[in-house]
Amino acid sequence: MDTEVLVVGAGPTGLTLANELRVAGVPAVLVDRLAQRSTLSKAGGVQSRTQEAFDQRGLLEPLLATGNHPDGIAHFAGITLPLTRGRHRHPWRSIPQVVIEGFLEEHLAAQGIRVRRDHELTGLAQDEDGVTATFAGGGVIRSRYLVAADGGRSTVRSLLRAEFPGRPGTVTTVAADVRLSGDVPAMTHVQGDDGHWAALFPLGTDPQGRPLRRLSMGGPGRSLPRETPVTEDEIRDGLRAVFGSRVELLELRYARRITNAARQAAQYRHGRVFLAGDAAHVHLPIGAQGMNTGIQDALNLGWKLGAAVHGWAPEHLLGTYHAERHPVAAAVLRNVQAQSLLMDQQGTRDPDLLAAKDLFAALTHLRDVQYHLDDTLSGMGIRYPMPGDDQPLVGLPAPDLDLGPVRSHALLRSGRGLLIDPADRFAKVAGLWPDRVDRAGQGTGAEPMLVRPDGYVCWAGDPDTLEPALGHWFGEPR
Numbered sequence: 248m249d250t251e252v253l254v255v256g257a258g259p260t261g262l263t264l265a266n267e268l269r270v271a272g273v274p275a276v277l278v279d280r281l282a283q284r285s286t287l288s289k290a291g292g293v294q295s296r297t298q299e300a301f302d303q304r305g306l307l308e309p310l311l312a313t314g315n316h317p318d319g320i321a322h323f324a325g326i327t328l329p330l331t332r333g334r335h336r337h338p339w340r341s342i343p344q345v346v347i348e349g350f351l352e353e354h355l356a357a358q359g360i361r362v363r364r365d366h367e368l369t370g371l372a373q374d375e376d377g378v379t380a381t382f383a384g385g386g387v388i389r390s391r392y393l394v395a396a397d398g399g400r401s402t403v404r405s406l407l408r409a410e411f412p413g414r415p416g417t418v419t420t421v422a423a424d425v426r427l428s429g430d431v432p433a434m435t436h437v438q439g440d441d442g443h444w445a446a447l448f449p450l451g452t453d454p455q456g457r458p459l460r461r462l463s464m465g466g467p468g469r470s471l472p473r474e475t476p477v478t479e480d481e482i483r484d485g486l487r488a489v490f491g492s493r494v495e496l497l498e499l500r501y502a503r504r505i506t507n508a509a510r511q512a513a514q515y516r517h518g519r520v521f522l523a524g525d526a527a528h529v530h531l532p533i534g535a536q537g538m539n540t541g542i543q544d545a546l547n548l549g550w551k552l553g554a555a556v557h558g559w560a561p562e563h564l565l566g567t568y569h570a571e572r573h574p575v576a577a578a579v580l581r582n583v584q585a586q587s588l589l590m591d592q593q594g595t596r597d598p599d600l601l602a603a604k605d606l607f608a609a610l611t612h613l614r615d616v617q618y619h620l621d622d623t624l625s626g627m628g629i630r631y632p633m634p635g636d637d638q639p640l641v642g643l644p645a646p647d648l649d650l651g652p653v654r655s656h657a658l659l660r661s662g663r664g665l666l667i668d669p670a671d672r673f674a675k676v677a678g679l680w681p682d683r684v685d686r687a688g689q690g691t692g693a694e695p696m697l698v699r700p701d702g703y704v705c706w707a708g709d710p711d712t713l714e715p716a717l718g719h720w721f722g723e724p725r
């Protein structure tokens with residue numbers, strides 16, 4: 248083997264996975280076909296759960312220190328959810344993908360892990376022991392496992408002939424990073440009677456401190472073939488159609504046409520090869536879900552691959568990656584399709600649709616409706632199916648417990664599991680997994696729970712079920 252895990256693609260998914268493997272102490276190689284990192288801003292928002300997970304690795308503070316990353320309010324189909332403000336420790340935050348990628352790549356480099364660039368995977372073969380990847384130019388890398396984090400048009404997925412069912416795009420819209428003049432709210436979605444619409448979201452500031460916006464726009468006659476270049480005139484025309492003379496384009500930094508194609512791999516695991524991020528699911532980018540779902544795929548998979556490489560993964564563990572993550576992206580695809588419809592991206596002004604939208608907008612005044620939507624959009628409501636999940640906490644992201652000198656999330660930096668043992672009664676059982684599980688919280692008022700390395704509660708409640716839970720997630724005792 249040249250390495251234990253080969254990660255193909257250094258977008259947010261691949262970079263996060265490489266870091267998780269580093270935390271797990273697993274030799275890995277990260278390759279990308281690009282000679283240099285992409286400078287496109289792409290995704291603009293970071294969910295509460297992604298920030299929390301970065302915090303659990305000690306990465307959030309330095310990430311936030313990279314610039315001005317304002318917080319904001321999540322939205323569903325352009326309808327903001329103000330009643331969810333303050334609900335989570337980390338509010339929804341505007342951080343461009345390009346910043347996250349740069350930060351993660353530099354963080355890895357500081358730990359001695361460099362992206363091998365100019366490495367385009369072109370061939371793949373797997374056998375009982377490992378995977379052989381071949382690259383344009385003739386290079387070969389042999390690894391025990393391979394993760395395809397090579398984006399929506401994944402070469403690995405094609406080479407595997409993996410099923411990728413779903414729907415082709417039926418409409419294109421424009422997404423652009425712009426500077427605007429004029430007095431418009433930081434976040435807004437406006438549609439005129441003629442069906443033309445525009446949505447604006449804050450995207451931080453440029454190096455001179457001037458506010459940047461992500462503009463999405465579309466409407467009747469605006470769904471052009473995806474390859475058609477977006478021009479400044481088109482953007483000006485789209486802005487005028489919606490805002491009249493109230494808003495002027497000052498600078499167009501980047502624009503592209505996006506489609507509402509929605510597809511998801513039927514299986515995330517193909518023998519020793521795993522699909523993650525956009526390689527596993529594509530959809531219209533609405534509400535910061537694509538990048539966040541990919542990052543969270545990586546967090547879910549990283550420690551499990553680590554366990555397999557270290558030899559202690561129980562038989563079923565790698566299979567839980569698909570079982571846990573496939574339903575999450577399936578739900579994202581569904582909510583994106585609903586948002587796309589409610590936003591009337593085709594600009595039909597269909598009266599039935601407008602009636603449904605009015606009703607939906609009225610419902611979103613209800614706190615419970617906002618909370619329900621926020622559970623998905625923040626990532627904090629994701630609950631993995633697990634043994635013992637009849638207990639309220641099991642399957643959910645672990646709370647950040649005050650354990651006196653430290654908080655429990657900070658203890659997850661080790662990349663090991665964490666047993667919170669306030670009554671100091673589980674020393675003996677935890678001692679059977681000394682290299683995989685830390686124990687903390689003795690003498691505190693915290694609730695006993697077992698937390699997986701990715702920050703999800705995997706046991707709480709009945710003490711008799713702790714030892715089986717440890718075996719289920721952390722394998723045979725040493």
Ligand SMILES: Cc1cc2nc3c(=O)[nH]c(=O)nc-3n(C[C@H](O)[C@H](O)[C@H](O)COP(=O)(O)OP(=O)(O)OC[C@H]3O[C@@H](n4cnc5c(N)ncnc54)[C@H](O)[C@@H]3O)c2cc1C
Binds near residue numbers: 260344534535538
């Ligand atoms: C205009 C736009 C706006 C968006 N807005 C949002 C948003 O607001 N919120 C959100 O969450 N998401 C958004 N997205 C989606 C988001 O950008 C993607 O979900 C995210 O990039 C997925 O990350 P990834 O790491 O899985 O894949 P990618 O970022 O696509 O990374 C894949 C990497 O693999 C490399 N690669 C590809 N093929 C090979 C190969 N054969 N060999 C080696 N390397 C290869 C590529 O060079 C690339 O670096 C947006 C996307 C676009 C285009």
